[in-house]
Amino acid sequence: MERIPILQMGEFLLVTIQVDMHDRLAMTLQDDLTNRISQTSANGVLIDISALDIVDSFIGRILGNIAKISQVMDAETVVVGMQPAVAITLVELGMSLTGIRTALNVEKGMALLQATVGSSANAQFTATEWDLEDDAED
Amino acid sequence: MQKIEEMEIQSSSDVVLVRQAVRQFAIELGFGLVDQTKIVTAASELARNTLDYGGGGTVTLETLQNGGRRGLRLTFEDQGPGIPDIELALKDGFTSGGGLGMGLGGAKRLANEFEIESVVGEGTRIIIVRWK
Numbered sequence: 032m033e034r035i036p037i038l039q040m041g042e043f044l045l046v047t048i049q050v051d052m053h054d055r056l057a058m059t060l061q062d063d064l065t066n067r068i069s070q071t072s073a074n075g076v077l078i079d080i081s082a083l084d085i086v087d088s089f090i091g092r093i094l095g096n097i098a099k100i101s102q103v104m105d106a107e108t109v110v111v112g113m114q115p116a117v118a119i120t121l122v123e124l125g126m127s128l129t130g131i132r133t134a135l136n137v138e139k140g141m142a143l144l145q146a147t148v149g150s151s152a153n154a155q156f157t158a159t160e161w162d163l164e165d166d167a168e169d
Numbered sequence: 170m171q172k173i174e175e176m177e178i179q180s181s182s183d184v185v186l187v188r189q190a191v192r193q194f195a196i197e198l199g200f201g202l203v204d205q206t207k208i209v210t211a212a213s214e215l216a217r218n219t220l221d222y223g224g225g226g227t228v229t230l231e232t233l234q235n236g237g238r239r240g241l242r243l244t245f246e247d248q249g250p251g252i253p254d255i256e257l258a259l260k261d262g263f264t265s266g267g268g269l270g271m272g273l274g275g276a277k278r279l280a281n282e283f284e285i286e287s288v289v290g291e292g293t294r295i296i297i298v299r300w301k
């Protein structure tokens with residue numbers, strides 16, 4: 032079965048979403064990632080979505096779930112590389128990324144994770160909740 | 170020249186194929202990247218609803234020409250249970266299936282024109298148009 036690879040980079044996991052993800056693949060990713068976090072005791076997860084040419088409510092929900100699962104397992108999630116056209120569309124779709132951490136690219140995402148988890152081992156990060164807001168004013 | 174294509178939506182890999190076809194049409198019409206992304210995202214939402222709630226159906230892709238304007242019309246049809254309260258279904262956050270409830274209202278915002286017809290027990294037809 033087709034799978035999305037999960038790479039380990041030190042204490043972090045890197046997931047690069049490269050395919051036009053269909054639903055089953057997305058669900059598999061959620062499960063695989065949960066297992067890998069517990070096996071490796073990773074304390075950070077980078078999800079690179081630079082190859083995704085859209086993010087719809089389904090993918091949005093998967094990303095939000097991953098962030099929540101990671102948080103429960105004491106790992107931070109940073110979504111990196113969102114294309115500008117995707118970000119613009121996401122706002123109009125009405126999905127706000129408030130609460131999920133994003134960074135421009137993998138390097139910046141790594142730096143963000145290092146600053147968050149590196150500085151104090153048991154500092155609790157509180158803002159990983161994936162809030163959905165009504166941006167529907169037009 | 171007008172181009173029309175009808176596609177089946179019976180599985181989640183069909184949803185992927187619909188996204189790809191809509192992208193292709195939008196590129197051929199000369200849509201910019203943001204417009205492409207908007208119509209493909211709207212199509213993804215509606216195709217998934219057709220599959221999940223309509224029990225599968227079809228989408229028809231049509232290029233439009235109105236004077237100097239070019240556009241893309243997408244018609245999603247299913248013979249599923251229909252939507253009892255359309256206004257409620259369009260509300261952000263309303264879901265009957267454990268989703269985020271953003272798809273229908275979001276697709277409406279992402280399109281320039283939006284039409285919905287639904288009869289309980291007969292099915293649902295949703296038409297969106299995005300102009301270049």
Ligand SMILES: Nc1ncnc2c1ncn2[C@@H]1O[C@H](COP(=O)(O)OP(=O)(O)OP(=O)(O)O)[C@@H](O)[C@H]1O
Pocket residue numbers: 088089214218219222223247249250251252258259263264265266267268269270271272273274293
């Ligand atoms: N083709 C359809 N046939 C029957 N009911 C539908 C159809 N499309 C949408 N609905 C109803 O409208 C509701 C709202 O749809 P919408 O796409 O906004 O949210 P969702 O699919 O539940 O969640 P999301 O799209 O955010 O994952 C659905 O939960 C469903 O009850």
Ligand SMILES: [Mg+2]
Pocket residue numbers: 214217218268271272273
């Ligand atoms: Mg939906």
